[in-house]
Amino acid sequence: MPIVKNVSRAVSQLLQSSGCGCGISIVPVRCIGVSPRQVASDASFHSVSFSESDHPRVLITGGLGQLGVGLAKLLRKRFGKNNVILSDIRKPADHVFHSGPFIYSDILDYKNLREIVVNNRITWLFHYSALLSAVGEANVPLARAVNITGLHNVLDIAAEHNLRLFVPSTIGAFGPTSPRDPTPDLCIQRPRTIYGVSKVHAELMGEYYHYRYGLDFRCLRYPGIISADSQPGGGTTDYAVQIFHDAIKTGKFQCNLKPDTRLPMMYIDDCLKATLEVMEAPAEALTMRTYNISAMSFTPEELAQEVQKHIPELQVTYNVDEVRQAIADSWPMNFDDSNARRDWGWKHDYDLPEEESRG
Numbered sequence: 161m162p163i164v165k166n167v168s169r170a171v172s173q174l175l176q177s178s179g180c181g182c183g184i185s186i187v188p189v190r191c192i193g194v195s196p197r198q199v200a201s202d203a204s205f206h207s208v209s210f211s212e213s214d215h216p217r218v219l220i221t222g223g224l225g226q227l228g229v230g231l232a233k234l235l236r237k238r239f240g241k242n243n244v245i246l247s248d249i250r251k252p253a254d255h256v257f258h259s260g261p262f263i264y265s266d267i268l269d270y271k272n273l274r275e276i277v278v279n280n281r282i283t284w285l286f287h288y289s290a291l292l293s294a295v296g297e298a299n300v301p302l303a304r305a306v307n308i309t310g311l312h313n314v315l316d317i318a319a320e321h322n323l324r325l326f327v328p329s330t331i332g333a334f335g336p337t338s339p340r341d342p343t344p345d346l347c348i349q350r351p352r353t354i355y356g357v358s359k360v361h362a363e364l365m366g367e368y369y370h371y372r373y374g375l376d377f378r379c380l381r382y383p384g385i386i387s388a389d390s391q392p393g394g395g396t397t398d399y400a401v402q403i404f405h406d407a408i409k410t411g412k413f414q415c416n417l418k419p420d421t422r423l424p425m426m427y428i429d430d431c432l433k434a435t436l437e438v439m440e441a442p443a444e445a446l447t448m449r450t451y452n453i454s455a456m457s458f459t460p461e462e463l464a465q466e467v468q469k470h471i472p473e474l475q476v477t478y479n480v481d482e483v484r485q486a487i488a489d490s491w492p493m494n495f496d497d498s499n500a501r502r503d504w505g506w507k508h509d510y511d512l513p514e515e516e517s518r519g
């Protein structure tokens with residue numbers, strides 16, 4: 161009998177909140193300019209630091225993707241609407257534009273990014289801009305620019321202006337030679353995608369800037385994130401979002417991964433909660449700068465069965481995308497997040513009590 165894990169709570173939540181009617185999110189493809197590099201390698205960074213009693217002034221880059229709008233909503237609840245600025249290179253939907261400050265920012269434009277940070281007295285930066293795994297393989301030069309050059313810009317600006325910087329990493333930062341079940345924080349990381357390589361680079365550069373310049377860099381490796389009211393941006397785990405939209409809209413879903421492909425996944429509320437928690441954790445609690453976080457792990461077949469409990473007429477077929485399948489087969493199946501649980505008390509809400517065991 162396969163391992164059947166209860167994803168009921170997350171599935172119910174997703175189906176309840178799935179208003180749908182959303183279009184497919186398209187990552188713009190364009191020519192990339194080289195950003196100016198203005199920070200000398202031996203520069204001593206200095207700036208006015210914010211008082212911990214004040215609310216942080218937050219900038220979110222790449223904020224119009226699957227995760228950014230939800231993050232802005234959570235942070236605005238906590239820190240006040242005007243203290244959280246969403247930014248992206250795309251045009252925001254009306255409801256997003258009217259929900260709080262939005263600004264155009266291309267992370268490859270170093271000067272403009274610095275101007276935004278200075279003019280708005282930013283103290284915390286959440287760097288969400290990226291090309292995800294599947295779209296990254298389809299456009300390696302753009303992924304390299306956005307994910308690596310963009311990160312360099314953000315790191316320099318964050319260090320120069322004494323920001324607390326959050327950069328998400330991913331299960332995709334591991335590869336076929338990493339232990340996959342479970343995958344611990346510290347192990348071999350030899351990913352085979354430009355996305356994974358850029359995320360390992362981000363983890364290492366952030367940690368380097370922390371030790372070299374005192375940058376307050378914080379990083380979580382997210383599993384695949386499932387959400388109802390936002391569209392995925394072109395990743396390998398997108399199927400686990402698309403199934404909800406298709407189940408409601410058409411009652412038919414064609415999955416691009418094999419039915420038994422097991423990957424770590426997390427409901428968006430848990431992901432955003434973890435992100436805020438690690439940013440608020442006292443520095444002395446953090447024994448590491450990059451942590452795995454985990455909640456559940458399931459296969460397309462198991463997720464489909466769970467959705468079918470709510471929508472029995474859902475028809476699921478499989479048409480495997482070789483690129484995505486090869487990526488998924490090289491990624492962790494289960495994530496070991498014991499360090500996050502120990503250091504800063506990470507605990508997910510949407511969990512997977514194992515109702516039936518292997519055997």
Ligand SMILES: NC(=O)C1=CN([C@@H]2O[C@H](COP(=O)(O)OP(=O)(O)OC[C@H]3O[C@@H](n4cnc5c(N)ncnc54)[C@H](O)[C@@H]3O)[C@@H](O)[C@H]2O)C=CC1
Pocket residue numbers: 185187188221222223224225226227228247248249250265266267268287288289290291292306310328329330331381382383384385386391392393394395397
């Ligand atoms: N959604 C997921 O399942 C996971 C996401 N993550 C990470 O979380 C972060 C956010 O993910 P999502 O929201 O899902 O990504 P997404 O692909 O949905 O959104 C990324 C955003 O970056 C923007 N962008 C692209 N080029 C840009 C540029 N030059 N300047 C500024 N913005 C640019 C895009 O317009 C898009 O809105 C990413 O760094 C991703 O690697 C990590 C693991 C899982």
Ligand SMILES: CC(=O)[C@H](N)C(=O)O
Pocket residue numbers: 292293294329330331332355382383384385394395396397398
């Ligand atoms: C797990 C991720 O980082 C992302 N959703 C992707 O599939 O590329």
